[in-house]
Every structure is written in C-alpha cells, then in structure tokens.
Amino acid sequence: MLLGTSSQLLGTARAAARPACAACRGAGQQRSAHKLVQVKLLEDLPGRGVKGSTIIVSPGFARNTLIPKRKALYVNRHGEVVSPLRDILRQNAEKLLLLNDGLRREEEQRKDREAKAALEQMSRVATSARRTDQQAALREAEKTRLARLARTPAVLFSRLTISPTSSDLFGSVSTGDVLSELRERGFQDFSHLRTAFREEEGIVNGRIKATGTFDFVISSRNFDEEAVVKVTVAKDEGSLGMKLAAGATKEPQVAEETKVVEAEIKAEEKQ
Structure with a gap:
C-alpha cells in the first residue's frame, strides 16, 4: 500500500x-x-x-x-x-562498453598503423636492395671497362719539336687526342668517366708539352675505380728543328758548288 x-x-x-x-x-x-x-x-x-x-x-x-x-x-x-547501485552499475557498464569500444578502435588503428609502417619499411628495403643491386651491376660494368682500358697497349703520338736537341713540342697532345685514339680501338662511351693526365714534368695545363711517356688516368665518377693508359710522345723525324737545321747546312753547300762552277767558267774564258 x-x-x-x-x-x-x-x-x-x-x-x-x-x-x-x-x-x-x-x-x-x-x-x-x-x-x-x-x-x-x-x-x-x-x-x-x-x-x-x-x-x-x-x-x-x-x-x-x-x-x-x-x-x-x-x-x-x-x-x-x-539497490541504488543498479543505476551506477548500469552507467558504469555503459561507460565500460564505450571505453572498450574506444580501446578496440585505438587497437585497430594501432594495428593498421603498424601494418602500414611494416609495408613501407618492406618497400624501402626492397627499393634499397634494388638500388644496391643496380649500383653493384653498374660498378661491375665500369670495373670491367676500366680493366680493359688498363690492358690496352700504349697510345703513340709523333709530334714536331722546337729543335733537334729539345724535347719540347711544337704544339701539344690533349686528352681529346687520346680519347680519339681510344675510340678507334673500340672504347666509345666515356660519359661516366673522368679523364686527365697525371701531373708530372712535361704536363702543362692538362696537356702534354714534351716528348716522353705519360700516364693517362681514367677514373669512375661514381666509384673508387681507375685505369691508367700509357701515352708515349716521340719526335717527328721531320721536326721543325731538323728542317731548319737541314736548311742551314744546305745553304753553304750550294754556295760552295756555285763558286766551283763560276771558277770553271772563268778558266774556260781565259783559254
């Protein structure tokens, strides 16, 4: 009631x-x-x-x-x-459900992030492996080319000298001259290589200015690999100095022969 x-x-x-x-x-x-x-x-x-x-x-x-x-x-x-705890328990249960839902969503998001990060890491590793393989293949190819260049015989040039007794050239030998000779031997592509004469006596401003044998260094732009081709420059037998010397010795001989002919003509006139 x-x-x-x-x-x-x-x-x-x-x-x-x-x-x-x-x-x-x-x-x-x-x-x-x-x-x-x-x-x-x-x-x-x-x-x-x-x-x-x-x-x-x-x-x-x-x-x-x-x-x-x-x-x-x-x-x-x-x-x-x-009991008044009924409502409290119900509210707590509802809050717990919401909390569990939030935790479940956070866990799913965390797993998604971890899976995405793992895929990105695998992609980076695969890309790095491909890049490493490509670099290894490129290095091996350049190493093979440089080994072939190192085995090629010395490149020979004949140049005029300023005098018969001098080793200084009347002109020079450039890196382009050496590359032209190497291309004729079948070495075509030098776009990924550095070329230069080794600094020593007879090399002036990157060119050979004297007779002798010099080192032509061909090195890779991407790797620590190089090859050395010997370049030999010899005197041209028809050097400018020899021609001048030949002209100087020839003029006295012609003058002497002229004097002999003139003397013979005068003797005939007296008779």
Missing part, C-alpha cells in the same frame, strides 16, 4: 480525474503515473513521509536528492527495494 501526504493524494486524485494516455490506458494507469517513481524512505522526510514508508516522487527529485543523500531507495512495481 502506498503512503503519502495529503498534497500527493490530492495530486493523485487530480491525475485520476484526468484521462489516461494511450500507453497507460490499457494498464489502468493515469496519464502522469509513468512519470513518477516509488521510493522507500530511510529516514523521516518532513512533508513527504516517515521512515520506512513508500512514497511517489518525481524521478528528478529521487535521482538528484533522495538517492544521492541516502534518504531513500528505489522500489519496483512489486514493492521490492532496488
């Missing part, structure tokens, strides 16, 4: 006078009955009821005042006391 104050009874009477809603009409309840809750008082509540009595209050009053302050407990439709 529900106990309450006169005002509650009056309110109940007024509610009974109002027509019931469609949801409550079949169960014999009044329109506002489903908006109220039953609680059992744990202490006297002035104007509401005494300790141990069951009263009807609004859900907000029960939820915000009576239950938190431990002045009442919920009562179900059968008059049985319901």
